[in-house]
Amino acid sequence: MASSDALLPISAREEDPLLSDGSRSDPNAETHGRRRPVKGLLAVTFGLFFIAFYVALIATHDGSRSNDVKFESDGTATTASRARLAGVSEKGNDQLWKLSGDRNTVAFSWNNSMLSWQRTAFHFQPEQNWMNDPNGPLFYKGWYHFFYQYNPNAAVWGDIVWGHAVSKDLIHWVHLPLAMVADQWYDANGVWTGSATFLEDGSIVMLYTGSTDKSVQVQNLAYPEDLNDPLLLKWVKFSGNPVLVPPPGILPKDFRDPTTAWKTSAGKWRITIGSKINRTGISLVYDTTDFKTYEKLDTLLHKVPNTGMWECVDFYPVSKTLVKGLDTSVNGPDVKHIVKASMDDTRIDHYAIGTYFDSNGTWIPDDPTIDVGISTSLRYDYGKFYASKTFYDQNKGRRILWGWIGESDSESADVQKGWSSLQGIPRTVVLDTKTGKNLVQWPVDEVKSLRLSSKKFNMEVGPGSLVKIDVGSAAQLDIEAEFEIKKESLDKILGDASVAAEAEEFSCQKSGGSTVRGALGPFGFSVLAHESLSEQTPVYFYVAKGKDSKLKTFFCTDSSRSSFANDVVKPVYGSSVPVLEGEKLTMRILVDHSIVEAFGQGGRACITSRVYPTKAIYGAAKLFLFNNAIDATITASFNVWQMNSAFIHPYSEEAVRALSRT
Amino acid sequence: MKMVVVMMIMMVMAMVSEANMIEQTCKETPDFNLCVSLLDSDPRGSSADTSGLALILVDKIKGLATKTLKEINSLYKKRPELKQALDECSRRYNTILKADVPEAIEAISKGVPKFGEDGVIDAGVEAAVCEGEFKGKSPLTSLTKSMQKVSNVARAIVRMLL
Numbered sequence: 029m030a031s032s033d034a035l036l037p038i039s040a041r042e043e044d045p046l047l048s049d050g051s052r053s054d055p056n057a058e059t060h061g062r063r064r065p066v067k068g069l070l071a072v073t074f075g076l077f078f079i080a081f082y083v084a085l086i087a088t089h090d091g092s093r094s095n096d097v098k099f100e101s102d103g104t105a106t107t108a109s110r111a112r113l114a115g116v117s118e119k120g121n122d123q124l125w126k127l128s129g130d131r132n133t134v135a136f137s138w139n140n141s142m143l144s145w146q147r148t149a150f151h152f153q154p155e156q157n158w159m160n161d162p163n164g165p166l167f168y169k170g171w172y173h174f175f176y177q178y179n180p181n182a183a184v185w186g187d188i189v190w191g192h193a194v195s196k197d198l199i200h201w202v203h204l205p206l207a208m209v210a211d212q213w214y215d216a217n218g219v220w221t222g223s224a225t226f227l228e229d230g231s232i233v234m235l236y237t238g239s240t241d242k243s244v245q246v247q248n249l250a251y252p253e254d255l256n257d258p259l260l261l262k263w264v265k266f267s268g269n270p271v272l273v274p275p276p277g278i279l280p281k282d283f284r285d286p287t288t289a290w291k292t293s294a295g296k297w298r299i300t301i302g303s304k305i306n307r308t309g310i311s312l313v314y315d316t317t318d319f320k321t322y323e324k325l326d327t328l329l330h331k332v333p334n335t336g337m338w339e340c341v342d343f344y345p346v347s348k349t350l351v352k353g354l355d356t357s358v359n360g361p362d363v364k365h366i367v368k369a370s371m372d373d374t375r376i377d378h379y380a381i382g383t384y385f386d387s388n389g390t391w392i393p394d395d396p397t398i399d400v401g402i403s404t405s406l407r408y409d410y411g412k413f414y415a416s417k418t419f420y421d422q423n424k425g426r427r428i429l430w431g432w433i434g435e436s437d438s439e440s441a442d443v444q445k446g447w448s449s450l451q452g453i454p455r456t457v458v459l460d461t462k463t464g465k466n467l468v469q470w471p472v473d474e475v476k477s478l479r480l481s482s483k484k485f486n487m488e489v490g491p492g493s494l495v496k497i498d499v500g501s502a503a504q505l506d507i508e509a510e511f512e513i514k515k516e517s518l519d520k521i522l523g524d525a526s527v528a529a530e531a532e533e534f535s536c537q538k539s540g541g542s543t544v545r546g547a548l549g550p551f552g553f554s555v556l557a558h559e560s561l562s563e564q565t566p567v568y569f570y571v572a573k574g575k576d577s578k579l580k581t582f583f584c585t586d587s588s589r590s591s592f593a594n595d596v597v598k599p600v601y602g603s604s605v606p607v608l609e610g611e612k613l614t615m616r617i618l619v620d621h622s623i624v625e626a627f628g629q630g631g632r633a634c635i636t637s638r639v640y641p642t643k644a645i646y647g648a649a650k651l652f653l654f655n656n657a658i659d660a661t662i663t664a665s666f667n668v669w670q671m672n673s674a675f676i677h678p679y680s681e682e683a684v685r686a687l688s689r690t
Numbered sequence: 691m692k693m694v695v696v697m698m699i700m701m702v703m704a705m706v707s708e709a710n711m712i713e714q715t716c717k718e719t720p721d722f723n724l725c726v727s728l729l730d731s732d733p734r735g736s737s738a739d740t741s742g743l744a745l746i747l748v749d750k751i752k753g754l755a756t757k758t759l760k761e762i763n764s765l766y767k768k769r770p771e772l773k774q775a776l777d778e779c780s781r782r783y784n785t786i787l788k789a790d791v792p793e794a795i796e797a798i799s800k801g802v803p804k805f806g807e808d809g810v811i812d813a814g815v816e817a818a819v820c821e822g823e824f825k826g827k828s829p830l831t832s833l834t835k836s837m838q839k840v841s842n843v844a845r846a847i848v849r850m851l852l
Contacts, residue, residue: 186793
């Protein structure tokens with residue numbers, strides 16, 4: 029730093045002969061200096077002061093003196109990253125700077141027809157405005173309850189309160205009045221995310237984060253006003269709130285999203301709350317008997333360096349042997365535990381499988397190289413999916429996963445269309461009993477109740493072909509497909525040494541999307557495709573040859589050509605997916621207007637994408653099957669169903685009264 | 691006497707260290723000079739923490755959007771043939787003022803910076819889209835380019851809060 033260094037050489041000038049009267053040859057130069065000690069010291073000090081001041085001024089202002097901002101004439105927007113930015117995976121949003129096409133392309137504008145098409149038919153969303161995290165999902169007295177972060181005033185995040193809706197089947201929803209608003213000092217600045225716990229007597233407690241009137245993040249307790257009301261319309265906040273405040277060592281804005289509680293072997297209830305210490309993501313642990321007073325454990329549930337803030341932590345058991353859900357308190361030798369966290373830095377939900385030690389409330393991962401939050405660790409979903417939360421559905425013995433699906437468009441469009449964000453279709457979650465190393469997710473069975481007419485297809489598709497699949501309307505579809513690469517093609521390519529092994533280098537994100545042709549892929553479906561293919565969203569497998577002649581399979585969604593619009597994010601998403609000996613390649617796709625949910629290999633790899641076509645909408649949206657492989661012929665066997673609307677019911681007093689009587 | 695000297699040196703060092711906070715922060719952004727000039731020109735800059743610096747930049751985005759809207763409005767009369775593009779720009783810049791800025795302010799102040807990042811990124815997007823509406827013959831280039839640059843710097847600082 030020039031300015032602080034400047035102090036040092038200047039102090040040396042006290043001895044600078046030039047400060048005295050300059051007679052170098054004068055043998056009495058020293059006595060000259062000593063004759064005026066006080067004045068000299070004062071002059072020197074002022075000199076020091078002014079020089080340091082001036083240098084500091086120059087160093088910080090760098091020549092710019094006006095209050096107006098000056099800009100370089102070349103005017104290029106730069107997205108060059110430094111330091112922390114460089115370490116973080118480039119967000120899809122960075123692609124926005126390079127507007128598609130050159131400067132002379134047709135200027136683009138959203139019209140109401142394009143925007144109103146984007147609203148989904150069977151995904152959960154409020155009637156209008158902004159939504160984010162799922163909150164406190166539970167099943168009670170015949171109803172599935174869903175709460176959510178909601179902005180009653182705008183189509184962007186802000187003024188957050190708890191929205192509420194109920195359903196008999198997780199698909200057909202009725203909107204209810206807001207469950208909780210920001211009416212106390214301890215949640216005046218936001219009624220944020222929380223979770224529900226069932227007590228032994230069947231009653232419900234809700235723990236949630238409040239942002240206080242001083243913007244401190246605290247945990248609060250709430251419970252239903254009337255347990256006889258199956259709709260749980262009204263909620264009461266505990267008069268002694270907050271029940272937890274940030275503990276020593278934790279910053280007031282790093283303490284949020286309490287989990288569902290589980291019973292310890294000592295008979296207490298235990299919860300965990302995500303936080304961070306510097307750049308280490310952590311999960312704090314608290315024990316309680318009454319949800320009003322808590323004892324913080326000295327140990328953390330877990331921590332992983334360099335992962336940043338852990339939001340929406342989730343912790344639950346999964347069976348090692350059975351394909352069913354487990355209550356959050358279950359423990360035992362046939363059980364593994366999942367720790368999941370939403371990474372604030374990267375907007376990715378990561379999880380890991382491991383072992384829980386109840387005696388001290390700690391957990392260790394089976395594979396520390398893919399510990400929670402490390403970029404290569406497992407994800408629920410390789411697309412747009414965040415702040416997810418599971419709950420145990422005691423009605424059907426399932427563990428169900430909700431995930432917040434944000435928009436990938438501009439806020440202008442959200443404001444214009446009047447809403448923002450969806451929830452994914454609820455998914456069951458179980459451990460993959462075949463691999464033991466990952467979870468498997470699948471849309472809840474109830475979504476099948478929306479299936480209308482279906483068409484079955486069976487075909488062989490040669491390399492470099494495209495087949496239009498005539499199913500009528502193609503914006504609301506459920507597709508289940510099985511693919512097989514013909515044995516002759518596989519043998520030929522595996523045996524051909526000139527076909528390079530590319531499995532190590534391939535990734536959905538970086539290998540150029542679905543137009544880049546390989547020996548054994550890509551092949552799959554192109555959804556929301558215009559007849560001319562000027563807009564389309566391919567969902568596909570890419571099978572790559574590995575060095576040891578083994579095959580590695582990738583499952584991707586390519587939204588790069590999904591829309592002409594230049595203000596939407598259009599990434600290629602995906603990941604490798606385990607394929608076991610003897611398995612065919614299977615995929616399921618739910619298409620619902622501006623959301624495409626793809627499930628590879630029975631839900632071993634899931635990809636949620638948001639797409640905003642401008643032309644491939646209404647009757648112009650089509651479905652294609654394609655095989656872009658250079659050498660392989662594939663057989664495809666699939667079913668396509670038209671999907672009905674879920675007719676999500678807006679809130680009305682009569683509807684609520686009618687429901688209360690059922 | 692010595693007290694005066696000590697005080698003066700302390701004042702200088704304080705000034706230098708406050709200048710350091712802005713410099714250290716700005717070093718981590720894609721445009722050091724722009725960042726420093728924006729923060730230095732604001733009286734709150736000298737005593738702000740990272741959160742405060744981020745809020746200053748959001749304020750600059752707000753000011754720049756207001757200024758650009760005024761310019762858009764004046765262009766309706768001078769360049770009536772550009773009406774369609776000006777309408778789109780007006781819509782986009784109104785989004786910056788009415789959606790992006792309030793969202794960023796609330797999120798940064800309340801400690802959920804990721805929504806602040808969304809807001810400041812979007813300000814740059816809206817400006818870029820507006821610019822594109824003129825198919826290469828924009829009367830607003832210097833203003834839209836400014837917004838993109840300020841948005842980039844703001845984003846970098848908001849990310850430090852994550």
